[in-house]
Amino acid sequence: MALTTAFKAVATRGDRYWLVHIPELDQYTQARNLTEVEPMxxxxxxxxxxxPDDSFHLDIRIELPEHVRHHLELAxxxxxxxxxxxxESARExxxxxxxxxxxxxxxxDIGTALGISHQRAQQLLA
Structure with missing residues (x-):
């Protein structure tokens, strides 16, 4: 079956639950954890x-706090x-x-001098 309709679900953490907004419907539901976001x-x-709940495509986006996104960007x-x-280390x-x-x-001797096995030295020379 071809899925022709698409919806977004935007999950944002509330105090105790994940708030799940469906922008196309301007409606909310909630989920206890991220595993429940899609079925809810x-x-x-x-x-x-x-x-039917399997007749449409669902794009789920998890909105994380700015400071968490900052950590992830740095990582x-x-x-x-x-x-x-x-x-660069491998090239050197x-x-x-x-x-x-x-x-x-x-x-x-190359292996010993470089602190690696002779097999690894052979690989470096290949």
């Missing part, structure tokens, strides 16, 4: 529109920075291994 929203939409940035640093390790190989060291 679907029940509300199905009841008010008199349609994302730090993760990206760490990934870039990890890639490969360069070090290649330079030692060019100076005539064996793979075993």
């Amino acid at each position: 929203a679907r029940d509300l939409i199905a009841l008010l529109k008199e349609i 994302r940035k730090y993760s990206e920075d760490a990934a870039r640093a990890q890639a 390790r490969r360069a070090a291994a290649r330079e030692l190989k060019a100076r005539g060291l064996t793979v075993r």
